[in-house]
Amino acid sequence: MNVSDAIRNRRSIRKYIDYKIPDEDIYKILEAGMMAPSAKNTRPWEFVVLKSDNAKNKAAQIHPFAKHLKEASIGILVCANIENELVRQMGYYPQDCGAAIQNMLLESLELGYGSCWCGLYPLEERVKDFKKEFSLETIPVALVVIGKAEDKPSARGYFEESKVKYL
Numbered sequence: 001m002n003v004s005d006a007i008r009n010r011r012s013i014r015k016y017i018d019y020k021i022p023d024e025d026i027y028k029i030l031e032a033g034m035m036a037p038s039a040k041n042t043r044p045w046e047f048v049v050l051k052s053d054n055a056k057n058k059a060a061q062i063h064p065f066a067k068h069l070k071e072a073s074i075g076i077l078v079c080a081n082i083e084n085e086l087v088r089q090m091g092y093y094p095q096d097c098g099a100a101i102q103n104m105l106l107e108s109l110e111l112g113y114g115s116c117w118c119g120l121y122p123l124e125e126r127v128k129d130f131k132k133e134f135s136l137e138t139i140p141v142a143l144v145v146i147g148k149a150e151d152k153p154s155a156r157g158y159f160e161e162s163k164v165k166y167l
Contacts, residue, residue: 006106011155013114014068016147021073025111029146032107033078036099039092042084045100046138050075055134062129063143066118072147073113076104077130079138080121094121097141104144114149117142 001009030047038044050056051074059077060069069075078101080093087093101117108115120126121141130140 001110003106006109008155010105010109011114011149011153012116013145013147013149013151013153014116015150016068016071016073016114017150018071019073019148021113021146025113026074028111029076029104029107032103033076033100036096036103038096038099039090040086042087042090042093042096044080044082044084044087044093045097046079046081048077048079048134048136050077058133059130059143062133063118063120063126066116066143066145068116069118069143069145072145074146076144076146077120077134077136077140078104078142078144079136079140081138093139094141101142101144104146108146112148113146114152115147116145118145 026049033045033047034043050059056069056072056075059075060067078097080097082088082093105115105117119142120130121139127140130136
């Protein structure tokens with residue numbers, strides 16, 4: 001699949017079939033995330049892979065829009081490590097992590113999986129609950145849910161000329 005097709009075919013998937021993603025595919029998805037650009041190449045991301053039913057159930061209980069994680073193969077908590085002074089000063093870690101997330105969504109599609117980006121940051125209560133439940137020192141930015149899709153929803157995005165200004 002080429003990049004253009006991947007961009008146009010990616011969907012947020014909330015229904016999954018019972019399937020265990022092989023570790024080598026999880027590695028590829030994580031590697032894709034780490035290949036993302038970041039401000040001054042600070043690479044502030046850290047990833048927590050939720051594979052066990054217990055971990056997935058805990059995350060699904062905390063996040064009101066991630067109940068589908070219980071049926072998915074894995075969840076990946078994308079976290080920002082802001083211990084680096086430059087990362088803190090610049091403040092681009094949400095965008096950096098967003099680029100990593102998009103890479104993981106596209107790699108998941110390439111490997112034949114469905115995925116869904118569930119936001120955490122900047123909702124303070126959600127961030128606090130995930131930090132506490134998973135003993136995180138970093139800032140949880142998002143939860144990416146990945147598995148074998150049960151269905152393929154139709155596209156919801158489209159090009160809107162009215163949202164473009166040419167100068």
